[in-house]
Amino acid sequence: MILSLLEKFPKQFTPREIQKDLISQIEQELKSGYKKIILCAPTGVGKSLVGATIASYFDSSFTVTASKHLQDQYVKDIPFLKSVKGKQNFPCLKLMSSENVDNSRRAMRWGLTCDKGQCQERISKNGKEIIEVCKFKPTIKQVENKAQDSSSCTYYLQKYDALVAKHSLWNYHAFFQIMKFNKKLFEDYLDRKVSIFDEAHKIEDQIIQFVGFDIFSGQIDECNLNSEKYDFSDLDSMIKLTDDIAYSYAKKIKDIKESPVFQNEPDYELITRLERRYDKAAQAKIDIADNKDNFVVNDPIRDISGNFRTISVKPIDVSKFAKTFFETEYQIFMSATIDKNSFCENMGLAKDDVAFVDAPKSPFQIENRRIDLLNIRRLSYGSTEEDEIEVIKTIDRILDEHSSERGLILTSSIPRCQKILRFLSPKNTRRIRICHSNNKDGKTQDEIISEHASDPTGVLLSSSLWEGVDLKDDLSRFQIIAKVPYPNYKEKRTKAKMDKFPLWYTSKTLTKLLQGFGRSIRSEDDWAKTYVLDTAVNNVFFKAQQMIPKAYYDVLGMENL
Structure with a gap:
């Protein structure tokens, strides 16, 4: 017992x-x-x-x-x-067999992974279309009974x-x-x-x-649709577009299957790909049409010439x-x-x-995780150029104070990252590596962090490293929060979510901010200093008093709450 x-x-x-x-x-x-x-x-x-x-x-x-x-x-x-x-994360045995590769590590290096292979495909056998399952794929019953093949x-x-x-x-x-x-x-x-x-x-x-739909210009072109015929601000029009995309894929599948070329040399890989796209569009149309009041159309994203690139239809209440x-x-x-x-x-x-x-307290000593609220300027949608420059000057001074250490600068958007880089002093500009989930030069986030680790005075500048990255020990001894990470209220879903769930906007901001505080202090022996420059942080803490976890009370001076 x-x-x-x-x-x-x-x-x-x-x-x-x-x-x-x-x-x-x-x-x-x-x-x-x-x-x-x-x-x-x-x-x-x-x-x-x-x-x-x-x-x-x-x-x-x-x-x-x-x-x-x-x-x-x-x-x-x-x-x-x-x-x-x-x-x-796994080599595809089927691709390895077709490419005559017998070494799993080499297969991984060459990109012969399971996400590239086909676990089942349509083939023509005796004049009939059948589904053939990959010979290397075991059944769950075989695994349960430990009867799977050794080469599964x-x-x-x-x-x-x-x-x-x-x-x-x-x-x-x-x-x-x-x-x-x-x-x-x-x-x-x-x-x-x-x-x-x-x-x-x-x-x-x-x-x-898993809910809603993202529509890309490539899909519209592939489906031979004219984007100008749709109103990208209207949900019913987007439902119609989603339905038209599903119909177009269904027609493509039918036409390809009935074509003489397919009869002679069937391309089942193409059919499978089109069927996946049809299924996604058809299911999205059902989900959205079934509860229209719960979905919102975000503003379309366009390129610098004004051409449509993508639009999303997302749920307000999940x-x-x-x-x-x-x-x-x-x-x-x-x-x-x-x-x-x-x-x-x-x-x-x-x-x-x-x-x-x-949890009533943090396991880390308070002196190892100090947070300095500098209250330089309020950076909001109404902030001035002077406000922005004053914040960047402060970043420059902090970088000078930590000239022999690695660090992290967090802000709210890619344009703000670029502006910080543009106005920093030359000596500190040379220390900066901009790091996002997707980077202009094609490097991954991990590759940029690896480069950072080999630079003894390197500083990461990002609008996306608020969470999910561990800059432990001397990978970062200081971090600068340049701008409070409010969700973009100009995005229609954000505005609709705020209206329906008043707590959500403050909670979302606080969560991201507190996650950012933890990027550089990862263990009991680790230490880093955090600087917050945006005075808007005071408003967040005031509105979120009842939301702040107890473990932050000491470092934020809230022990008496």
Whole structure:
């Protein structure tokens, strides 16, 4: 008989006092009858070990996280979790066979990965069109019974191994994909007691990837449609465009199949690709038309000549779709930065049914994570050129003070990054590397950070590194928050979301800001100083007083609240 939750703490680790305290609080909430619990605890607490304790206690679980880095950390620390990674991480045995490559590492270097191969394809056999499954793909029953072939596809082996195991580890995209589209296919393997959602503040952004529709100029051209015939400010017109795109793909598929060329040399790869595009457009049209009041058309993005490039139709309220993913009896939502009221409102959870456990303090010493609110100028949509320049002058002075150290500058947009770079002094300009998820020279974020690591005085400048990156130790000894990261209220979805969910805008801003504070302090022995230049931060903290996690009270001077 299990006497306490703490007994299930991973045996290879010794729980620290703060972990014992959090586990005790969670256990108390479970005994009180709560089946949904939010855990708010800062970086360094060891939330993953707390999550693993809960998973082990319930004997069957899903653990879901957003970042590959955190997934790797889970795999390293908690071996009983069977991890699922994406197809791009595995060599395609079918492509290796066709290209006569017998070395998996070489296949990976050459890009012969599972996401490039076809797990099933249409072929012509005896004058009939049939679906042929890749000979390397095992069935889940074979994996369950340990009867798979020794040369089976490693991607499906790890995926099916996770599904048949008691405890599995997923990224949000792979987990949501199964729960939304393949639930019936795998229904015998989805009966778990608890789901543990790490980085839970990102759930809304993950759900949005599965709902709504992004329309690109290339699609419109491929479908032989005239973009000028549609009103990009009108939802009904966008529904019509989405329907026309689906119809066009359906007609293309029919015409290609009936063509003499296809009869002689069928291109099933092309047909499969078109069918995927048809399915996506057709499903989007159904979702949007079914609840038009819940969708908004963002302003189209155009090139410098005014030509249409892309437009998105996105949901305002994701709670209807969230229920699809929250199906286990128990659910634990973990994050360093999460507000109960706003989260419940967005996810459609009844606040009285959700317990909230807030870590009382940070495990890091306050002197290692000082935050200096400099209050230089307020940078808002009404700020002047003088305000901008004064902030950049301050950045220059801080860089001079930290001339022998690496650091990070965070701001709100790519144009602001470019402006900072343009007005910095020449000596500090030479230290800067602009780093985004997509970079002009084609370099990845990881490649730029790797270059940064080899430059003893390098400074990263970014509007996208607010979270998901660990600049530990001397990778960054100072960080500058140049501009408070408000969501863009000029975007129509943001405005509609603000109107419907008043807490959301403040919560979203606070979450991103606090995530930014944590980029450069990653362990108990780590240290970095944070400078905030935008005076608008005071307004955020004032409006968000009840949302700020207790672990930040000391460093923000809020101990008496």
